[in-house]
Amino acid sequence: MFICKISRQNQKFRSLPLTPFLIHRLFLSTSRLQDHYSFTPPPSLNPNPNSKIRIEPHRNKKKRTKPLYKPPSSLDRTGLKPAHSDLPFNFRFSYTESDPTVRPIGLREPKYSPFGPGRLDRVWTGVCAPAVDPKVTSLEGNEDPKLEDKRKAMRERIQGEPLTPAERKILVEKCQRHRTKRQINLGRDGLTHNMLNDIHNHWKHAEAVRIKCLGVPTVDMKNICTQLEDKTFGKIIHRHGGLLVLYRGRNYNPKHRPVIPLMLWKPQEPVYPRLIRTVIDGLSIEETKEMRKRGLAVPVLTKLAKNGYYASLVPMVQDAFLIEELVRIDCQGLERSDYKKIGCKLRDLVPCVVVTFEKEQIVVWRGKDYKPPEDGNFLTHREMFDDSDNDLVSSTITYRSSDSSDSDSDTNRDN
Numbered sequence: 001m002f003i004c005k006i007s008r009q010n011q012k013f014r015s016l017p018l019t020p021f022l023i024h025r026l027f028l029s030t031s032r033l034q035d036h037y038s039f040t041p042p043p044s045l046n047p048n049p050n051s052k053i054r055i056e057p058h059r060n061k062k063k064r065t066k067p068l069y070k071p072p073s074s075l076d077r078t079g080l081k082p083a084h085s086d087l088p089f090n091f092r093f094s095y096t097e098s099d100p101t102v103r104p105i106g107l108r109e110p111k112y113s114p115f116g117p118g119r120l121d122r123v124w125t126g127v128c129a130p131a132v133d134p135k136v137t138s139l140e141g142n143e144d145p146k147l148e149d150k151r152k153a154m155r156e157r158i159q160g161e162p163l164t165p166a167e168r169k170i171l172v173e174k175c176q177r178h179r180t181k182r183q184i185n186l187g188r189d190g191l192t193h194n195m196l197n198d199i200h201n202h203w204k205h206a207e208a209v210r211i212k213c214l215g216v217p218t219v220d221m222k223n224i225c226t227q228l229e230d231k232t233f234g235k236i237i238h239r240h241g242g243l244l245v246l247y248r249g250r251n252y253n254p255k256h257r258p259v260i261p262l263m264l265w266k267p268q269e270p271v272y273p274r275l276i277r278t279v280i281d282g283l284s285i286e287e288t289k290e291m292r293k294r295g296l297a298v299p300v301l302t303k304l305a306k307n308g309y310y311a312s313l314v315p316m317v318q319d320a321f322l323i324e325e326l327v328r329i330d331c332q333g334l335e336r337s338d339y340k341k342i343g344c345k346l347r348d349l350v351p352c353v354v355v356t357f358e359k360e361q362i363v364v365w366r367g368k369d370y371k372p373p374e375d376g377n378f379l380t381h382r383e384m385f386d387d388s389d390n391d392l393v394s395s396t397i398t399y400r401s402s403d404s405s406d407s408d409s410d411t412n413r414d415n
Helices: 002-009 020-030 033-037 145-159 165-174 193-202 216-232 285-295 313-320 336-349 402-414
Strands: 184-186 208-213 235-240 243-247 300-303 326-330 353-356 361-365
Touching: 145 216, 165 208, 165 235, 165 243, 184 193, 193 208, 193 216, 208 216, 216 235, 216 243, 216 313, 216 336, 285 326, 285 353, 285 361, 300 313, 313 326, 313 336, 336 353, 336 361
Parallel strands: 184 208, 300 326
Antiparallel strands: 208 243, 235 243, 326 361, 353 361
16 A cells, blocks of 8 residues: 555656665655654665665764853952952961961961962961951961951940840850750861851851850860950850850841851961970980880870860869879870870960870970969850850950869769
8 A cells, every 4th residue: 555655646657667676765755754854764664674775874964063061160250359358357267276476487388378369359378368468478467456456346336235134045045955956066177267157147047156166176265265256246145165155246237247258278287396396495315205204104184085075174284283293195086186286285275395295195294393373264164144244355264163173074084
């Protein structure tokens, strides 16, 4: 029937015999699939499947190929101006784990800005991005004295009138674990620059934010509280161990939050002078070697857990120096960089002389002319900040709770 249909459309071929080759040529001439879709008929549609006739495929015209999609790059700053921030302090990677008064002796990498090339109008000096002079090239990055007054005035304007005890109690209750899961974790790097942006993001949804502090920075909790209030312009209204509640202020407006450019990577730490010297000041080489051997043999004062809470470590070392000359702290399981930072903090806070870090131990010496501090410069274990005049930034807290220190010491000994 199909052959008859073809023969009706082609009247001139009626008299010719229908050979397999002619049938195939007629099929190709009447089919439009080959022209439009480059369709090669399967063997089932071929009248003579055993024929060895070669069918040349139809050659289509070359189609235009679309250009490959190139996603926008965050490093492409063509036509964009560098970001400007009015925050009156120098930008650092960590505000609690770096001391602007200590001058480094070298850099581990070129002065590549961690904010990205051309993204910030401040020059990176290898340690910080100073807010005073954008052309500064020194490594100190000392702050202008006027910046502290500017931060204080800015903080007073945002805070407004102090909270009443009832308002403070309500805000603290809203930040408890059974009420909200919103929390910012402060770890081994301390208060980092990008963490300031996280705090302001939390302040969009609530007036106060809960911050949990663990690890090396908790050796000096007062420094953490001071830097938090100084860099965020907020106020700590509650503290229990490593848990803080940071209040944003009465006059805080999320729509007018400060511009905080983000760091794209962690910069390499600069090179600082060696913490442990070959010979301790005031001793000979033989006396230094003998003291290091004796320090590794004294009983352990406490064992530090990884990512623990170390706020009671400084009072424990000070109390131990009343009866012992050398103190050993077991740091097995901790990173080497972590217990080196702990030793540096003990040297400045106790104060004492770091003897050795061998065998994952911290051995400190009280020195020849050791005088115990009359009053410790530490915070209590728990504070509600009911007094509106209690401000960590404008005033210095110089009190110490013996009960809380004893309880923290018992906790560390159990660990």
